[in-house]
Amino acid sequence: MIIILQPDIGDKSPEFREVLAYLANKRDIATRVHHVVGALRTVTEIYLIGDTHALDQAEIECLPGVERVVRISEDYRVVGRHRDDGRPTGFEYNGVRFDQDNLNVFAGLCAVDVPKHVETMMKAVRDHGLACTRMGAYKPRTSPYAFQGHGKNCLPWVFELAGKYGIKVISMEITHDSHLHEIREALEKTGKPTGVMLQIGTRNTQNFELLKCVGRQREFPVLLKRGFGITLEESLNAAEYVASEGNHMIVFGLRGMKTNMGDPHRNFVDFSHVPVVKRLTRMPVCIDPSHSVGSREHAPDGVLDVFHVTAQGVIAGANMILVDFHPAPQQALVDGPQALLMEELPYFLEDVAIARAAYEKRRSLIQRFTRRNRS
Numbered sequence: 564m565i566i567i568l569q570p571d572i573g574d575k576s577p578e579f580r581e582v583l584a585y586l587a588n589k590r591d592i593a594t595r596v597h598h599v600v601g602a603l604r605t606v607t608e609i610y611l612i613g614d615t616h617a618l619d620q621a622e623i624e625c626l627p628g629v630e631r632v633v634r635i636s637e638d639y640r641v642v643g644r645h646r647d648d649g650r651p652t653g654f655e656y657n658g659v660r661f662d663q664d665n666l667n668v669f670a671g672l673c674a675v676d677v678p679k680h681v682e683t684m685m686k687a688v689r690d691h692g693l694a695c696t697r698m699g700a701y702k703p704r705t706s707p708y709a710f711q712g713h714g715k716n717c718l719p720w721v722f723e724l725a726g727k728y729g730i731k732v733i734s735m736e737i738t739h740d741s742h743l744h745e746i747r748e749a750l751e752k753t754g755k756p757t758g759v760m761l762q763i764g765t766r767n768t769q770n771f772e773l774l775k776c777v778g779r780q781r782e783f784p785v786l787l788k789r790g791f792g793i794t795l796e797e798s799l800n801a802a803e804y805v806a807s808e809g810n811h812m813i814v815f816g817l818r819g820m821k822t823n824m825g826d827p828h829r830n831f832v833d834f835s836h837v838p839v840v841k842r843l844t845r846m847p848v849c850i851d852p853s854h855s856v857g858s859r860e861h862a863p864d865g866v867l868d869v870f871h872v873t874a875q876g877v878i879a880g881a882n883m884i885l886v887d888f889h890p891a892p893q894q895a896l897v898d899g900p901q902a903l904l905m906e907e908l909p910y911f912l913e914d915v916a917i918a919r920a921a922y923e924k925r926r927s928l929i930q931r932f933t934r935r936n937r938s
């Protein structure tokens with residue numbers, strides 16, 4: 564059960580204290596308080612944990628300061644959608660809106676290498692009207708002898724370049740909680756020229772301590788990638804770990820599943836789960852066509868597989884695209900073979916716009932169809 568308080572009733576107000584005092588008299592009910600910070604208002608939600616069946620919903624709704632009480636299923640209490648829930652999806656971060664209705668493109672380098680490549684990438688992003696990119700500083704690699712990323716040493720100059728080109732959000736994977744502190748420190752040292760979305764990679768989807776750590780902080784949003792060898796339910800529970808610690812700014816990322824059934828793609832493309840995740844949860848859904856496909860192969864129609872699967876995800880309503888580009892893929896230190904070329908960026912964006920327009924048309928079609936059948 565969730566008690567949603569009226570806007571701007573925070574945990575210092577007498578109404579809040581009265582609700583908690585009421586709950587304190589109920590046996591075996593624990594509470595957890597969440598503040599949902601929106602663009603216009605902050606909403607306080609009290610999650611009740613324990614056997615809530617005996618609680619009187621109408622009585623709680625009459626308490627001062629209470630806007631609504633929602634009975635929720637056990638699954639995905641915070642990130643999930645619940646009947647008659649009516650809670651909004653998404654969040655705003657550093658001036659960029661992330662929700663289940665819009666679409667943001669994060670085109671960038673799989674791994675930070677040299678300033679020239681990072682600058683070329685960021686300039687292209689800016690020149691094409693985008694404000695987000697991806698830049699890997701900490702790379703989880705299969706081999707301990709492979710390039711592990713430049714780590715904290717590259718952060719200051721990467722952030723400064725981001726500021727120079729008006730980049731608002733960089734998606735950057737972290738593999739350890741110390742990386743979060745390093746990112747925070749580098750941002751502070753450089754005067755916060757940009758924002759960072761903390762990426763939890765597929766190898767760390769069930770690193771519960773890391774999930775709790777990014778969940779406890781409220782400064783940075785989190786892109787949680789689906790685990791490549793676990794069920795969707797397990798990955799959604801991983802998102803719930805982050806949210807249950809208090810951070811609700813979560814985007815859920817599909818990046819393909821590890822199985823030979825998907826050959827010759829690097830991973831089995833799972834973008835048919837875009838609408839499923841949107842139905843089960845309130846999280847915006849990201850697709851990563853680069854790590855799903857893993858190559859620059861194209862179909863006989865000339866269209867690259869990366870473009871085809873991107874379109875498939877976007878036409879199904881994806882809200883974010885994380886995609887690898889590189890100015891000189893043969894010099895890339897990680898994942899060069901799957902990188903798109905700089906000159907392909909405008910073509911990629913136009914292709915995405917076609918798929919997005921088709922999705923929007925499909926959405927109005929179902930609305931018209933439903934209205935007609937109701938009347």
Ligand code: PEP
Binds near residue numbers: 736
């Ligand atoms: C990445 O996006 O750089 C990455 C390593 O992705 P994943 O965790 O999906 O493999």
Ligand code: MN
Binds near residue numbers: 673898
């Ligand atoms: Mn990669």
